[in-house]
Amino acid sequence: MAATTADAVVPPVGAPAEAKERIEWRLATPLAFAYMAFFAAPLLLLFWVSFHEDNELTRMGPGQWIRFLSDPFYVGVVWQTILLGIATVLAATLLSYPLALVFYAASPLARKLxxxxxxxxxxxxxxxxxxxxIAILSREGVINNTLIALGITTAPVPLLQTQYGLxxxxxxxxxxxxxxxxLAVVQGxxxxxxEASRSLGASHWRTFFRVLLPLSVPGWIAGATLVFASSTTAFISxxxxxxxxxVYLPSVIWQQAMVISDWPFAAVASVMLLISVxxxxxxxxxxxxxxxPRSK
Amino acid sequence: MTGHLNTWTDRSYVVVIGLLACLGIAVLVGPVIVVLMTSFTTSAALKFPPPQLSTQWYVALFDPARSSHIHNAAYNSLWVATLATSLATLLAVPAALAIARLRTAGARALEAAFLAPLILPTLAYGLATLMFFTLLGYRPSLWLLTIGHFIVIAPFVFRTTVASLTQLDPVLLESSAALGAGRLYTFRRITLPLITPGIAAGAFLAFIASLDNVPVSLFLSNARTDMLPIRMWGMIESTLDVRVAAISGVLIASVTVLILVMERLVGLTRRMSG
Incomplete structure (x- = not known):
């Protein structure tokens, strides 16, 4: 008896389920349209503007691209931007992994902290x-005052406006x-x-390189992606x-767009930044x- | 035999990893402490440690006559962040509901598109919006800033909402349906209460991201629509005004309180680390 009433209530599987899926899809359309109008369209416009010879956007042509790519200065800027991203990823990795290992071994309270x-x-x-x-790296900043107080140097070391400082x-x-x-990947x-690795006689180092490091690679990749994208774009820093x-690509973009008002060239630099990232x-x-190891 | 080797190498592991982790914590926290101490200096220059302590830069910052530009920029930033966050929540939550549970290629592609502003260089997007709105005949305004910010911050709400939806036990929804509840009723009484903390955490992160946004504001703000981070950048570039340290102090204190409140209410840090 109960089975028959249940059968009457539960709708047949085929058509209504599809209808249900269609309704759920429709919930995504407002955001999808907003992204098409205000995200995809401006970015496409950026490409379109980059293929213009003049600032009034009347003549189309690859002139700005040729000007950018044939100038060793601007090609150098692209490389410097990419290298800055790589250097930041490596530096961040050097300190992030030890912190992740400490986090892995820490108590719940220490993890929260x-x-x-x-x-x-x-x-x-x-x-x-x-x-x-700026307060840390400047001539009278934390590092220089510490170095002078310890007697390591007598005159302030220039740190601001150097690549290392940056x-x-x-x-x-x-x-x-x-x-x-x-951390999200490590805690999982x-x-x-x-424990198996340790009890089989592997040292902490070996356990790190053979167990923890390979298993945490997806988390590192996700983090490194964000760090690379963010550091190459960090105009103000x-x-x-x-x-x-x-000089890095963001300052070329800003100079060309807001100071010189050369939109097509600024668009070329922006597209180069997009491509680099x-x-x-x-x-x-x-x-x-x-x-x-799991993707093999 | 191997035991002896292990203690030696293990000791080196503990020392190296421990030192690097301490350095990591110092590097993360140090700048925050340096800014807070600098904000209480008596000096008009950025000396560290400060020669003497005072609250003079905070007094200057809160003086409506001397700091009206800063107040104006802060007001604009808060207004844009509030509007953009509301818009992002209104649109990103339904979008998350639509595609969180779908495993189709179309849903994956849409998800990637909605998350794209998180990794694409938003500076290029900022310039693109300036060109886009200018060619459409608009001049920079708080409304255009709101649209630009909305696009950049919507992923934060989308991501946390999707995460809380995928953690939702489908059995709850099935039992609700089996007990005769309609889909809207199930959503209102089961789904929504369970994903609200995720939505709230995402909205909070979106609000902060809008408040801190540089790449879009850089191109869409001008003298009339000054935004706080851009104004601070101007102050750093021109005179290295120590009021920037006082603004930083206010921001750090507010964010600290907000993090603690959000941690209590919705488990913020857990949601940020996946």
Whole structure:
């Protein structure tokens, strides 16, 4: 009896299920249309503008692209931008992995504290973090005053407006972006794997390189992608800490668009930045598939 | 035999990893402490440690006559962040409901598109919006800033909502349906209460992302529509005004309180780390 009433209530599987799926799809259309109108359209426009010879956008042609790609200065800027991204990823990795390992071994309370320490700078404005690094790296800043007080140097060491200073600052500014995905993956690693490795006589180092490192690669890839994308685009940090002599793509874009008002050339530089970041992301994904044992 | 080797190498592991982790924590926290201490300096230059402590830069910051430009920029930033976050929540939550449970290629592609602003260089997008709106005949305004911010921050709401939907036990929905509840009723009484913390965490992250946004504001703000991060950048570039340290102090204090509140209410950090 109960079965028959249930049969009467539950609708047949075929057609209504499809209808249900259609209704659910429709919930995505407002955001999809908003993204087409205000995200895809402007980006397509950027490509279109980059293929114009003049600022009034009347003549189309590859002139701006030829001008950009045949100038060793601008090609150099592209390389410097990519190298800055790579250097920041490496620097962030150097400090993020030890923190992730400590997090893995830590108690729940210590984990909470560590997460707070990571999230606080992330949610503090990039301009605030950049400003902090001026106070640290400047002539009368934390590092120079410490070095002089310890008698290591007598005169202040120039740190602002140097590549090293910029990489150190960007490492701190972007590090939380690497840590969050890395910690998410690390805390999911089965403890019995580590215990098995240890009880079979492997050292901590060997356990790290053979168990924890390979298993945490997906988290690192996700984090490295965010750090690479963010550090290559970090206009204010680059221009304030790097200064005028270190030129990266974002400052070329800003100069050309807002100071010189050369839109087509600014568009070319923007598309180059898009290409550089996408290439970096794809390369990181390829590295991930190469290392990650589970993707084989 | 191997035991002896293990203690030696293990000790080196503990020392190296421990030192690097301590350095990592110092690097993460140090700048925050340096800014807070600098904000209480008496000096008009960025000296560290500050020669003497005072609240003079906070007094200057809150003085309506001397800091009206900063107040105006802060007001604009809060207004845009509120509007953009509301818009992002209104549109991203339904989108997440639509595709969180679908495993089709179309749904995956849409998901990737909705998350794209998180990794694409938003500086290129910022310039693109300036060109787009200018060619359409609009001049920079708070409304255009709201649209630009909305696109960039919607992924935060989308991502946390999708995450909480995928953690939702389907048995709950099935039993609700089996007990005769309609789909809307099940959504209102089961789904929505369970995903609300995820939505709230996403909206909070979106709000902060809008408040801190540089790449879009850089191109869409001008003298009339000044935004706080852009104004701070101007102050750093021109005179290295120590009021920037006081603004930073206010921002750090507010964010700290908000993180603690959100942690209590919705488990913020857990949702941020996946």
């Amino acid at each position: 560590l997460l707070f320490i990571i999230v606080l700078p992330l949610l503090t404005s990039v301009v605030v973090r950049t400003f902090a690094w 990489i150190i600052a960007l490492m701190q500014i972007e590090m939380p972006l690497m840590l969050l995905p890395l 690693i089965d403890r019995s794997l580590v 680059q221009s304030v800490i790097g200064g005028g002599r270190l 996408l290439t970096g992301i794809l390369a990181l994904g390829a590295i991930g598939r190469l290392i990650d």
